[in-house]
Amino acid sequence: MEAYLKIKVRFFALYRERAGMAESVHTIPAGSSLHHLITLIRQRHPNLAPSETAIVAAVNTEYAQDDTILYDGDVVALIPPVSGGNRD
């Protein structure tokens, strides 16, 4: 088993503008969780979102919880709030 994982991170919309990039690659220890990856991303991009605001992410096109364990080659997409539109 590899000691490190290569994770592709994709930024969209507001996150893409704030990060200044559409994607990046992160190398993290095997067994890392999504929460760990997002913590690293926040450190690298402190302006991404206020610390009290959760960052929603999808792993391999599925919405994922913070405790999701990541695997080599996973694609993590940071999903800013989706256009709500007004119902009224």
Next chain:
Amino acid sequence: MIEITRNIIDHIPIIESVRKNTNGAVVTFLGTTRLTSQGKKVLYLEYESYKPMAIKKLNEIVGEVTAKWDIRDIAIVHRIGHLNISDVSLTVAVSSPHRKESFEACGYIVDRIKETVPIWKKEVFEDGETWVGCQSLGHYQVSTKR
């Protein structure tokens, strides 16, 4: 028909694609782009999507609909990229033997799209721009050049 496109939406063939003689009703939703938002004039909009996940989520919504109602045909086409005021951003057309299901299902699809599908809308004004739905992230950018 499930599609995300950069092309101008021609909604008539989309509606026609669900009109069949097994169905007594076709209900259509067109999402159009308003001239004003938050009391200000919108110059144009930008739509962006995480396309593979958006297509997946649209197909999941279709599955939710067919599990809940007797809906025979569904077409969903969302446009992304640069949109001008009055352009159609989204067309949803559903059909069923009777009208009640189509009215309910069409509204449900539109609500679910806005809850769960990774497509984002940016409104561009004269003095700045906003990604709709991102107020919790403290976002309203004032443009320095225009």
